[in-house]
Amino acid sequence: MIKWLGSSKATPFWFLAPVIAFGIIFFILPLGFALFTSFTRWDSLQPPRWVGLDNYLYLLTSDRRFFPTLFNTLYFAAGTLAIGVPLSLGIAFAFTQSRFQSLWRSLYWLPMVTNVVAVAYIWIFVLAPTHGLLNRLLAMAGLPGPGWLTDPSIAMLSVILVFVWMQLGSNMLLFSAGLNNIDESYYEAARLDGAGTWQVFSTITIPLLRPTVMFVLITNLISGMSYFTLMLVLTEGGPLGRTTVTALYMYEMAFADLRLGRASAVAYILFALVFVLTLIQLRFFRQGGVDAH
C-alpha cells in the first residue's frame, strides 16, 4: 500500500484526494443522512424515532401547505424562464451589435454583483405601495399604484421581476457569448442570397443559438426550482404564503419548527421533481443539439 502511494499510478489520486474526501463528507454522507432523517421523527434535541413513510404520506395526503408551495415553486421557475429568457435574449441581441459594449455590460452587470440582501432591501423601498419610487412614477403618469409586495395576487410576479432583474446580466452574458460564437460567414452567405433581416434572424441566428438557449433554460430551471433566499429576505414567504416556495417551506420547517424529519422528506420530494424535470429537459437539449447541426 505504502509502495503504491509513491508510485506513478497513485499520482492522480493525490491530486484528487481533497475532492474525494469532500465528496464523501459533504456530499454522499449528507445525502444519505438526509434520506435516513426523512424516515424519522426528529427535533434533534431528542433521539430520532423511526416512522417509516409517515413524513412522505403526511406531506402528500394531509398537509394543506405542501402542494400550494409546489405550485408557487413551479410558478416562480416558469415565470423567471418565461420573462427572463426572452428579455435577456433580446437585450443580448441588441448588445452584441451595439457600440460602447463595456459601458452597457457594466450597467447590466450591476445587479449581478449585488448581494441578495441588498437586492431585497433596495426593492422593498422601490416597491413600497404608498411612497415607493415605482408607484410615485406611476402616479406621475396617472396610473394606479398596486401593492407590489402586499397584494397576494401579484406578489409572486413582483418577486419574479426582481429575480429577473438580478439575473439579467448573467443570462445576457451567456446569450451574447452564444451570439458571438455564430460564424460571420453564415450571415454573409445569407446576405448574398438576398435574405432580409428577419429572415436571417429566424433561419440562422435562432437555430444556431439553440444550444445556448437550452443551456440557459436548464440551468435557470434547476436554480429557479431550488431558489428561496430572495423570498426569505424580501417577502418572508408572504403575503398569504403566496411566495412561500417549497425550499423555503422546508427551511422554516427545519430551523424554525425543528421538524427535521419532515423537512428532509420535503427536500427529497422537491429534489425528485427537479431531477425529473432536468432529465426531460436534457433529453430535449440533446435533440436540440443534434438538430442544430
Added chain:
Amino acid sequence: MNKLTTSKLRVAVSALALTAAATSSVFAQDTKTITIATHYNDEQIAPITACFEAYEAEHPGIDIVHQQASYGDFLQTILTSRVGGTSPDIYNIYSIWAPQLAAAGALEVPPQEVLDFVNANYADGSVGAATIDGQLWGIPTELSVYMLTYNKKLLAEAGYDAPPATWDELLEIAAAISKRNDQGNLTQAGYVYGTTVANATHPFYSQMYSEGVSPFNEDYSATNFTSPEAVAILEGQRALFEQGITGPEMTTDDFPSGTVGMYIAANWLKSTYQDAFGDEFEETVGIAPIPSSRDDWGTMLYSFLWAVDSTSDVKAESWELLQWLNTPQDGLSCTGQMLNGMGALSGNIADLGMMDVDDEFSQAYVEAIESGAAQTQPNVPQAAEIDRVLRSYIEQVWAGNFSAADALAEADAEIQAILDDAAM
C-alpha cells in the same frame, strides 16, 4: 429498529467523517464566561450592560457576554444554538416559548433559593406566565399588556374626543380618519395591523379575552377559535379591510410617524413613542380598553423570563448573577432599570413600585393588571407554530378570501393536529 439512540446516530456520522478529522485546541480557561441571550438591542439593554461591568468587577474570574438577536429571529436563534450545541448560558425568553423549550429539556430547573426568591417578590400574573404544569422555570422580567392605543390628535381632527368602546364605534372613527391618495393607497390609516405573527395573533387573543373567551380550553387540548365570539371578532376585523379603512400598505410601524389612528399594542413601545413625539407624547398617545360588546372588558398579558440552559457549565454562577440582576438594591434592580427605560412594566413588585408609572399612559396598563382585566397568555405547546398557522388564516380573512367562520374552522382543525401531535 424502531428507536435509535442519538449516540448511535452520532457514531454513524462520525465514523464516516473521520477521514478528515481536524483537531481544535481547547485552552484551559481561567475565567468563567456567562453568555446571555436577549432580544433587546444595545440601546435598550444599556443599563444592564453597566450592571455587568459592575458585577465583573465584584466577581473576578467572571466574564459576561451579551448576545442579541432580533425579536422575530429570537426563538429560531435559541433553537439553532440549542441544536448546534452552542447555547448561551442564560436566555431571556418569551413565556409562551417555555413549554417547547422545557419539553425539549433545554431549560434548567431553578434551585430552591431562586424559586423562593420569585415566589416572595413577584406578582402572581407574572409567576403564572413563567409556570408550566406547576413548575416555575425562571425569573419573570418584562410584563406586557395589550391595550387600544390611539392618536388623540387624529381622533380630534376627525371630530371624536373619546376612544371607541365597541368595535362598531371603532369602525366609524377609523373610517373618518383614513385617507387615500389618487392611486388609492392609504396615506393615513384609521386602524392598522402589522406584519409579524404576533401583530395578528395578539390583538386577536386580546379581543377574545375582552369578549370573555379564552383562546384555548383549560388543559390546552383544544382551541376556542370556533366560538361565536371569535368568529364575530374576526368578522369585525374583516370589515376594516372590506371598507377600505385599513390595508397592507400601512402597518403598526407607522404609528410613531403620526399617520395611524388606532391599533392594539403593548406598553413596551412607550419609549418609542416618547422618542417619536417628544414633548407632544402626552397630548398625542392615548390608551383605552380593548373594545368589547360586553359591559366588562379584558385583555392579554404576557411575560418574559430569565431562564438558564440545562447544558450550561456555569449554572450556579448564572443563577447567582440572575438573582443579583433582579434584586432591587438602592432603587430599581438592574432588570428594572432596563424595563423602566423602555417604558415596560415589571413583574417584580418592589421594582414596579419604584417605576415611573404615574403618567396617564402607564397607569392605564397598571390598572389593567391590578383590576385583573389582563389575563396571562396561556403557555400552550408549540405556541410559535400555532400562532403562525393562526396568522395565516387571519390573513386570508383580511384579504377577503375566507369568511371568518370558515377560516377559523380550518385554523382550528390544523391547530388541533399540532396539539394532538404535541401530546403524543
Added chain:
Amino acid sequence: MSGIVKSRTPGGRALTVLKYVLLTLGAIVMVLPFLDMFLGALRTPAERLASPPIYWPRDPQWINFVRVFTELPMLRWTFNSIVVTTTITALQLLTSAMAGYALAKFRFAGANKALQFVIGAQMFPFFILIIPTFFILRYFPLAGGNDITGTGGSGFLNTYTALILPFSVTWYGVFLMRQFMMSVPGELLDAARIDGAGEARIFFTIALPLVMPGFVTLGIFVFLYHWNEVLWTMTVTRTAPDLQTIPVGIYLLRGAFVEETTKSLQQAAVAVSVFPVMILFLALQRFYVRGLTAGGVKG
C-alpha cells in the same frame, strides 16, 4: 462582428434605433433602484416623516455613511467577509485545479466514472444538503470540544470553519478546470517528467500557468459568489454574531430598522455593502470576460 443588421436600409435604421432604445431603457431599470437606495441613505428623519415624504434629500446626510461604521458592526462584518471569502476562493481554486488536472491529464481506473460523478453532482441543488451539513459540522469528531464519537461539544459550529469547509470544493469549478486543463499539451508534461521534475512541481509550474485565464475567471466568479452568499452563512452564524458577514449582518439586524426614522441608516448600510464590490468587479471585468470567452461558458 457586424452582425445581421444592416443599417443602410430604412428597416435596418429603425432597428438600430430600436436597439439603442431597448438598451437604454434596460440600463435605466438596472441603475434606478441603486439611485433610489443612495438617495434614501441621505435623507433626514424629518424628510422621511414629512407628509408626503420628501424624495430628494435637501440636507444630504453624508454622515450616515460614517454611522454605518461607528454605530453598526460593519468593520467586524467586513473583516469576516474578507476572511471567509478569500479562504473559500483559495481553497476552491486549489481543489478545482488539482482535481481538474487529474481528470484531464491522467488515465486511471474509474476516471470516467469520476468525471460523470463531477458532472452529476452539479445537478444536486444546495437545499437538500443544508440540514444534514449543519449536523455533520455539529457532530464532527474531535472538533470544537467533541470527542471521537462527535459528542460533547459543538463541533465546527460557531467557528469560521463552519462557513468555509462546506464550500471548500465546487463541482462546477472542478469541471471547468478540467475543460481548461484538456488544452495543456501532454508532451510538455512528459518532457518535464523525463527531466526529473516532481509531479507537484509540474502541476504548479507548467500546467497551472497555462490555464491562468480560466483560473482567474473562476477565482473572480467564486469570490463574487461567496462574497454575496447569504443562506448558509445566515444558517450557521445566527448564534455567532462575531462571525457574520456583511449581507448576513445587515439582514439579521433588520429588527433595529423598523421605525421610519432609522431607515436611512439601513439604506446607507446596504449601499456600503454594494458599492465597493461593484467598483472592484468593474475594475476586474476585463479578466472575467476574457476567461469566459476563452471557452468556459459552453462547458
